[in-house]
Amino acid sequence: MRVHRILGTAVAAAALAGTTLVAGGPAVAAPGTAAASCTAKALETVIIRDRTSTSGAALAQLNKGQTASSPCQMFYGGSYTACGITSTRWVKVTKSGVTGYVVGTCVLQPA
Template identity: 70%
Template sequence: MRARRILGASMMSAALLGTTLVVGSPAVAQTNASAASCTALALETVVIRDRTNLNGTALAQLNKGERASSPCRMYYGGAYEKCGINSTRWVKVTKHGVTGYVVGTCVKQPA
């Protein structure tokens, strides 16, 4: 019963803020603008991984200064310290047909 009340309050808060919280792995916080496509700009060279975790399989690399398409969403997963910041935020990108996740502190979005 308590869990249902907490979930209901969380969903109501998300509705009031105009934000949809999607449950699953990786966790996603999505804004109403998420239907748009963004571009992520790599501030440092980052590894594109198959999941939101540093242990995820490396699929490709996004070099410093390169851009990749992105769905304008924030994803949360494994914690890391990259580009001088501790975070759990990840960015989903697609580069040359490869889609995966990069650490969010080393990319600028939207760019």
């Protein structure tokens, strides 16, 4: 019962913050939500993956200083350590027609 209460609280908090929670699989935005358009800039070279996990297939690379379009949402998935920070936050990006996820600690995305 306690697990359901904690999970429910986390989902509610994410909804209030406008984020989507994902558990290591392909991230899906909440139905009926129109995401704004942002630009994500790589602070370090990052791999664009097919899911929010470091074991996700590498689709492309976003080099340091390059930008990619992003829906201004955070996604949560597998844990990683990158750019000196351990996190579970991922950013969805599209670059040259390739859409995937990059580690969130190594990209700058305007709020």
